[in-house]
Amino acid sequence: xxTVHGLCxxxxxxxxxxxxxxxSRCSTTxxxxxxxxxxxxxxAATARLPCGRCxxxxxxxxxxxxxxxxxPPLSQMIHHFKxxxxxxxxxxxxxxxxxxxxxxxxxxxxxxxxxxxxxxxRHWRRGYNQSELLCQALAKWLSTDxxxxxITRIRPTATQHQLSARLRKHNLxxxxxxxxxxxxxxxxxxxxxVTTGSTVAEICRxxxxxxxxxxxxxxxxxxx
Numbered sequence: 001x002x003t004v005h006g007l008c009x010x011x012x013x014x015x016x017x018x019x020x021x022x023x024s025r026c027s028t029t030x031x032x033x034x035x036x037x038x039x040x041x042x043x044a045a046t047a048r049l050p051c052g053r054c055x056x057x058x059x060x061x062x063x064x065x066x067x068x069x070x071x072p073p074l075s076q077m078i079h080h081f082k083x084x085x086x087x088x089x090x091x092x093x094x095x096x097x098x099x100x101x102x103x104x105x106x107x108x109x110x111x112x113x114x115x116x117x118x119x120x121x122r123h124w125r126r127g128y129n130q131s132e133l134l135c136q137a138l139a140k141w142l143s144t145d146x147x148x149x150x151i152t153r154i155r156p157t158a159t160q161h162q163l164s165a166r167l168r169k170h171n172l173x174x175x176x177x178x179x180x181x182x183x184x185x186x187x188x189x190x191x192x193x194v195t196t197g198s199t200v201a202e203i204c205r206x207x208x209x210x211x212x213x214x215x216x217x218x219x220x221x222x223x224x
Contacts, residue, residue: 021092032068094137183211
């Protein structure tokens with residue numbers, strides 16, 4: 001994976017604005033062209049209205065925004081970001097997510113960003129929380145409140161990608177604690193990849209139980 005500052009992470013050409021990390025040409029190829037439901041983010045007949053799944057059993061959030069499905073080259077960048085210590089990818093990935101958000105109209109302006117917390121030992125081993133790094137950049141650009149300890153993980157859980165959808169939900173039950181007043185506020189939960197949605201769903205339910213006015217989910221990838 002390219003690490004030379006000033007070159008595009010993907011095509012290796014010089015960048016007009018080095019802080020972007022990915023050139024405009026490569027950026028446009030990363031955004032999904034698939035029609036997805038504006039609420040759950042899964043394939044749907046229209047992107048204007050919630051799909052039949054959401055009408056029957058809506059998720060505990062109002063909107064989900066993602067750059068694309070979990071496919072190369074974006075999936076490879078995320079893997080390096082999470083597991084190979086490439087924290088320097090955070091600004092480039094955060095910018096892509098911000099561009100994805102700006103493609104959507106009618107979204108409530110976020111008043112508070114929430115990162116998905118890691119268990120302390122996993123955080124220590126990785127050296128950083130990738131969701132926190134995304135939130136830090138987004139909060140700066142959007143002039144939005146962000147407190148890294150707004151939600152804490154109060155018990156260790158098994159790694160989600162190793163579990164079935166049913167076990168993922170059980171694995172996260174009562175795993176988080178809210179440390180911030182959210183009543184009446186428009187919240188955004190930021191994560192890297194949403195697969196079954198169990199993690200963000202548990203956090204969204206916690207926010208809504210405590211009076212949040214609305215909750216959105218912003219993620220780099222929504223696994224389709």
